[in-house]
Amino acid sequence: MTQSKIKLNAAEDVQEFVKAASKCDFDIDIYYNRFLIDAKSILGILSMDxxxxxxxxxxxxxxxxxxxxxxxxVA
Known part of the structure; x- marks a missing residue:
């Protein structure tokens, strides 16, 4: 398992990220604090801060x- 820090600034960024994640045949989770979302869910990510x-x-x-x-x- 690898871990990365990212910043998605616009809905277009979220769309590009989810499209790339959806092509993967393994699980990808995205979270901050206690909010955990499937990275292949565009609505889930858009509901995040x-x-x-x-x-x-x-x-x-x-x-x-x-x-x-x-x-x-993010650096």
């Missing part, structure tokens, strides 16, 4: 999805 830095847990590996994570990564 997108002003926060989000943590992503990947339970597998996919090079294309890793590029998407790097695009939204």
């Amino acid at each position: 997108l002003t926060k830095v989000l943590t992503v847990d990947c339970h597998g590996e996919n090079k294309e999805f890793e590029r998407t994570l790097q695009k939204f990564a």
Whole structure:
């Protein structure tokens, strides 16, 4: 399992992130504080507070999805 910190600033970012996550055949969770959402759920992510830095847990590996994570990564 790998963990990354990301920031999604707009609905378009969420759409791109969910599209990339949906192509993966493993579970991906996204959370902050105690709110845990399936990263493949666009409505779930849009219901989160997108002003926060989000943590992503990947339970597998996919090079294309890793590029998407790097695009939204927080230093």
